[in-house]
Amino acid sequence: MRQIATLSLREVTRLRQRFRGGTSPLTVVILLGALALAVLAFRETSLLGNGLYRVGVAPDAPAIRDSKFAVVAADPARGRALVEQRALDAYVDGARVFARPDDKSLYAVGALKRYLEKAELARLSATYDRARAFPLRVEINYGSIAENETGATPKAIVIPSLMTPPAPFAYVIVALLYVLPITFISVFFTSSFMDEKINRRLTILMSAPVTPLQIIVGKMLPYALFALTTTAVLAYATQAEVWLAFLIYTPTILFVFSIYLMVPLFYRTFRDTTFISMLVTTLMTAYLVFPAMFIGISDLAFMSPLTLAVKMYRHEAFGWQEYLFPSAPMLLIFGLAVYAGTRLLNEEFLMGYRPITRKLADAIFLVLDRAHPYASVALFSALVIPIVYVAQLGILVVSTNLPLRLMLGGALVASALVEEIAKSASIVTLVEHRLARSTRQVLALAFLSALGFLIGEKLLVLFSVSVVSQTILSAALFSTGFLLVPLVAHFVFTALVCVLNARARVPYPIAVGAGVVVHAIYNVIVTQVAL
Amino acid sequence: MSAFFAIVKKELRAIARERTILIAMGIQLFIASFSSALLIGLLSLYDPDSVGIYGRINLRVGWVGATDSALITRLDERGVNVVPFATAADADAAFRREEVAAILVAPEERGEVVEMKLYLPRLEARASLIQMILQEPLKRYENVLRAPRGVEVRYTDLQGQPPTTFEFIYSALVPILMFFPAFVAGGIVVDSLSEEIENGTLGTLLAAPLSLDIVVGAKIAAAITLAALQCVAWLALLSLNRILVENVALVLLLAIIVAAIIACASALVTVMFEDRERSQFVYALFILVAASVSYLLDVSPIKTIARLASGDYFTGAAEVALFAGVLAGIASVLLFVTRRVGAFR
Structure with missing residues (x-):
């Protein structure tokens, strides 16, 4: 605990030295002025058709x-x-x-x-x-006339010309405001790790009696506190309940930090950092905003925590299931990212200038426990489930742009791709480092990977399927039904990819492609049965 | 001069090798397609008029009340099937058998205020969709009721076309596609300058011997070249999608000028702060302020490019020249500062 506090203090000192002298109050003033100006512009002008x-x-x-x-x-x-x-x-x-x-x-x-x-x-x-x-009043009732005569159902009296559509734009924008300060200061958080790398201080830090976990938590703590403070301030300013805002936004905040933690670990040049951050911010905003816009229209809206925030502002209740549906994957990803961070935080990995895919493969290899390859492959496949799941939900969001036919096909193929990479990547890196050689070993690993994946998947389905049960696609993405069929299917696809790559020396992208084709066909059949 | 082009070439090659530019272009494509998908999705839900989906929705509404009501005509005009019932109980039975999606109970039009009852399904999603469809006929009926009460409503017969898609294309999509490359260019300048400074390679360059303003100028030139190439690509993509952009040459010129302004500003920031951390932070603030101010002013890059692209009568070369003037100003400040900093190094 003391080490973490020391590291946090050091991080604050580092920032203060960056903005030392007269610049720090000036920076705060400029920052507040800029935000006020942005709010003014947003309120006073129409975003679409401005001056057109x-x-x-x-x-x-x-x-x-x-x-x-x-x-x-x-x-x-x-x-x-x-x-x-x-x-x-x-x-x-x-x-x-x-x-x-x-x-x-x-x-x-x-x-x-x-x-x-x-x-x-x-x-x-x-x-x-x-x-x-306004000579017309319409009393709106939900349910049949007979039900409403008992008097227990909610009703509202509206004037048609004054009625505004129940569009949640304003609420979603306010809900997104909570995330903005975090993305804004992310440059400081990533810079903290980049500094250690540029000044080659990491080795010294690592030789001190602190664990990588303490380093990560220590560096993250000041920013997490900042994020919680802005959450409290925003909740207070917008008359929301502060503790509820904490509950809703803590998983999101941790999720954002876990992504920004990965950026400095994988970058090679400064431009990488900027563009990976930009990409992450864009995708994350899309992931948060898009579902929330459809609150009350589709239950898939619950995949974004902003939906919970919108409900908070509308004074509507939500249950634990609806809370865990967006939050649990984010928390799990945070846990996984911190664990990966502790394994990757070493000079050799940070300093390597290699293609991004190469770095990813190295990262997976470092995350695995070399002494227990079988257990770690099964565990890895189970633990990447939240990432696979978030990626698949993201795919679902993007594929809704397409016409229905393409949307189904596109989503099925893309989700097959994500799953096949998730299951086979760990095995392929083991084979590459000669920790698995024979076909039998590869097949055993493929089976364990499929098993781990399936267990993780089923655990997730337990609490998610009740929330999204209405959508057709969820049937395909979280294939329910007999347990044996999906297990055999997963094993066959993974074994195909791994054996093609390891034994037949087929390049990995092509091997995965073959797995995806078979998997997609299986997905199509499952959906047909489900429909 | 050959040293200048050597640095430009080296920068461009590095960016091409890192595939950075591919990420950047991917982001822009994603933002453009995502925002249009979001807009179309939202329009079909909250503003169904704009996407014209009324014709495709077959909505049956049970009606309890006088069958000569003006509201029935208004509902018919909107393609809503009105099914009259003699009693509320009959209507309720049909509602429960799901033969009608909603029930309207209308009393006689007497008294000062007409009070109706609307029964909607319990499922929130269906209820809000039905409510959305019924809103426009109800509004028109309200105007019918206003007339005998001596309330005159103007502008009810305006036709026009739903403008949202038009506004999205010219005031959001075109500015995003034309100015995001400029934003990217600024980021590239900050990164590549601060990287030279922080890794200590700038000293080597200056010992080459190169002056600081040539190094900075070359990096800016490389970033602008990339921005210009992206803008050309986006303009080609827009024309492939049959989106008409008027004054193409001026639009492209303005996009390049804005990219140059932003690249110069970001170089200025980096020369002053030297490290990436502060430079990126200040640069992000600068962009935020610039975009906000641009929304508030009447002559701004965003408005000017929207007006140029949509063929505004009063917007042309003179407005573009104005921004060229701004560029000249910021470029001379940058030159002044780099000469002074360069002299100290």
């Missing part, structure tokens, strides 16, 4: 205050002439709007329509009393 239209208004027309429209005042004759000249997209004269019959003008009218309808409603409620301005 030029609209003329007659002197007596209602003022148009929307950043989508650049407004030009003109008298009616000139205004209409300018529309004809294509200089203006539309012209508003009193209650009439002039346009051209071309696309751009029609889009401008479409945008104006949305703005003016809202402005009209505001005018109505300001001019008339409420009953006259």
Whole structure:
């Protein structure tokens, strides 16, 4: 514990030295100013169509205050002439709007329509009393008439023209705000490891009586505290419950850190760090935002913890299953990343300048316990399940862009690819380092890998299938049914890949490709049966 | 001058070998396709008008009330099948047999306020979809009710086209694709300069003998070249997708100028701070501020490129020249600073 505190303190000192003298308060001021400016820009302008239209208004027309429209005042004759000249997209004269019959003008009218309808409603409620301005009330009930007569069901009375669609955009954006500070300071966290590497201090650090785990935790601690503080501040500022925000965001925060921990371990040049970080940030944002947007539409929304945050802001309840569905994989990945970090934190691995795939293979080999290859292969396959699972959910998100036919096919092939690599990579590195030689050994390893994978998969399915049971694809991705069939199937695919690569000397990508083809065919058959 | 091109060539070769640029281009492609997928997905759920899916939805709604109601006409116009029932119990039975997806119970249109009841399925996803479809007819019916009450509503007959996709293409997709390469260029300049400084290889270069401004200039030139190539690729991709970009030459020119501005600014930051950690942090802040300000100002890179690409009458070479002026300013500041720093080294 003391060592961790010392390492944390050292990390804080390092940062303070970076921003020593007058720069540190100045940096904070600039940072806060920049964030305030960003919030202002976000609130005051429309993100889509900002400044895209030029609209003329007659002197007596209602003022148009929307950043989508650049407004030009003109008298009616000139205004209409300018529309004809294509200089203006539309012209508003009193209650009439002039346009051209071309696309751009029609889009401008479409945008104006949305703005003016809202402005009209505001005018109505300001001019008339409420009953006259809004003469229709609709009581919304859920369930049949008979059920509602008992009086126990929720109901709401709405005015149609004032009803906004239940779109969760605003909430999702607020929920994403919690993650932003962490991605912003990630450069400091990664730099901490890069510094040790550049200054070649890691060897000295390693020879001190501290374990790699203590080094990682010690370096992470100040940033984790910072992340928790911003979470608390944001939750307090947005009137959310602080302890609930902690509960929801802690797995996400740890997940983000586990990814940023991997970046400095694998980089070769500074550009690598920047682009891997950029890639990670993009994919992570997509992974967090996309499902949450579909809250209330599809249960798959629960794969993102932001959905929980949106529910928190809407004061809706969620159960343990819904909480664990996004959180457990993130926590497991964090555990795995920290463990991998402790195995990889050595000078030889950090200093190697080799292709990324080569480094990955080395990393897998270092993570395995050479004294117990069989046990570690089974364990490895079981432990990479959360990564496979997050990757597959990500694939699911991306594949929803495609038409349904392609979406099913694409998702099935891609998830087969992820699974085959996860199961065979550890065996292939063992073979490469001559820790497994004979066909029998390779087959035994393939069986253990398949077994480990299946056990991990089933454990995960236990709590996830009840949440996503509605979606068709989940049947294929988390193939339920007889246990023996998937075990044999997994073993056959893995054995195929490994034997092709180890014995027949087929290059790994091609061997995996062969495994994927067989696996995808199996997946298609399973889905057909499930459908 | 040959030393300048030698460094440019070396930078480009290093980036090509590390496949860094492939990651960068992959990110951009992902952002572009992801944001359009998100938009289309959301539109079909929350703004079904825009994607025109009303025609494909066969929604049956049970109706309990007078069969000459103006609301029935409005519902018909939207393609909703109205199934009249004599009593609420009949409607309820059909609802439970799932013959109708929802029930509307409408009293006579008397009194100041008309109060209706809507019964939706319990499943949240289906309920919100049905509610979304019914909203527009209900709004129109509200306008019908307003007329006899002496409330005049303007602009109800505006036609136009749903603008969201158009706005997305010109104010989001085109700026993202044209300016993300500039953002990448800035990152490349920060990294490759700070790497030379932190690894101590800058000293070797300066002893070559090369002056600091030539080294910095060459790195900027390499980054801009890459940005320009990416922009050309994205413009080609847009045209393959039949997305019309007007004023292509000016759009490309503006993208290159902005890439140059950002590359110069990031070089300035790196020359001042020297290490990657602070430089990247300050550079990220700079981008955040620049993007925010760009949203707030009337003449900004984002608005200008959106207007150029969508063929705005008032936007042309003069606006692009303005940004060229900004570039000249920042480039001369950079030159001044590097000369002074270079003199100390």
